[in-house]
Ligand code: SF4
Ligand code: SF4
């Protein structure tokens with residue numbers, strides 16, 4: 382006990398700065414990539430190079446997201462990357478909660494915008510922690526008992542199983558449980574994005590990168606812009622998947638699983654296609 | 660005579676009676692209570708002169724005799740910081756707070772509370788010892804004591820003087836600590852070295868680190884600010900800079916010390932022991 386406290390105090394500065402750093406790399410960086418991938422369900426609709434089996438515009442979103450997921454799953458040492466990420470999040474969370482508990486909110490007296498953000502930074506941190514845990518546990522670790530409808534996410538059926546998890550049902554309906562999950566997702570990603578964008582702003586002060594009030598304001602504009610963009614991607618992702626019919630998405634995914642079999646369909650058209658014309 | 664031609668200011672009504680609500684406590688650790696007084700302020704009166712009126716006639720608005728309200732003050736011109744208290748929910752100096760400005764109409768109410776981040780001595784009077792203790796943590800002085808004359812110090816550039824001058828106007832009043840969500844009341848003196856040091860001390864560390872002779876002890880100051888309760892404990896709520904009566908750019912000082920500690924820690928890592 383005493384040695385542990387001794388370590389925490391001796392390495393106080395290092396741990397505080399690691400806490401700040403892990404929020405940006407790898408967590409923040411991952412957040413940007415993750416939201417880019419997930420919002421492909423929306424921007425993928427404009428993706429002309431999406432899998433050729435996706436004809437309709439909405440199918441292109443499903444196909445693009447599937448391709449993104451396949452690419453990520455093909456990365457070398459993906460499990461190692463994931464573990465580094467999970468450990469970083471755990472570290473950032475444990476120390477974040479510990480540090481947050483040293484302060485006492487006083488927005489009732491000092492109603493400044495910065496003070497509200499100070500409070501929100503801590504509250505969104507708690508929400509993001511709960512949300513990320515739920516998100517990873519259900520969709521990555523397969524704790525399907527926490528998902529209304531019991532969906533397990535499957536990377537080969539990336540869109541359909543995600544849509545089913547958000548809707549609380551795989552059969553094209555939306556259940557009450559699904560609505561609650563989707564709303565929790567909105568709250569969770571909104572908190573996460575705010576926490577990241579605002580944290581990026583304060584990190585520049587913490588590290589002494591922005592010193593003058595003007596520099597802090599300029600960097601604030603950059604963080605606001607980044608946060609707005611990420612927020613748009615985050616909401617687009619949730620709306621995109623929550624409004625997606627899992628059955629239709631599954632048809633695209635199955636076609637892709639089939640067409641990704643060795644013989645390239647364009648080079649040798651399957652002979653089965655010709656007979657039906659009488 | 661209109662001393663302060665402020666456009667938004669309501670002209671004070673002469674001879675008005677106003678109410679002063681005071682949060683009182685009989686001594687350290689004693690329970691607090693509210694008492695209300697009715698006074699007829701003199702023109703251009705400040706909070707202190709109204710408190711003097713109450714002391715001369717300590718009778719509450721309900722007509723009950725009570726003890727005189729205790730407060731602390733010194734310079735009466737906003738340079739010593741002793742009279743700092745929470746007035747209408749905001750921390751500021753009571754000597755520079757004019758009644759005509761904040762209670763211009765009959766029946767206006769002014770609430771007075773002691774700062775809550777420091778232990779109460781009695782009523783509105785608090786003990787700011789921890790604030791001075793925290794200045795000692797960062798050696799907020801220039802080391803000139805010795806057995807022989809050190810001679811003249813190096814010349815300071817005008818540009819640097821301009822930056823340092825405003826930092827030097829800190830009067831150790833404690834407003835920045837009172838408004839800071841990261842600075843909380845700490846009765847246990849043994850914890851004063853490891854709890855948040857506060858914006859004033861961070862800013863003073865910057866002031867003396869920039870001083871041509873003071874920079875000789877720069878490493879000591881930065882070492883103190885690296886540890887528990889140092890600059891990392893600031894949560895960037897930026898309340899301090901908004902309540903500082905001397906308009907000291909505290910958040911710039913915090914960032915400047917953030918940079919200095921970053922560089923100091925890197926240098927330590929590569930060349931320290
Ligand atoms: S910026 Fe730091 S020192 Fe200033 S009020 Fe906020 S937490 Fe306190
Ligand atoms: S920095 Fe400002 S608010 Fe803080 S003690 Fe000094 S003068 Fe008072």
Ligand code: FES
Nearest residue numbers: 733735737740754
């Ligand atoms: S009495 Fe000195 S600042 Fe008010």
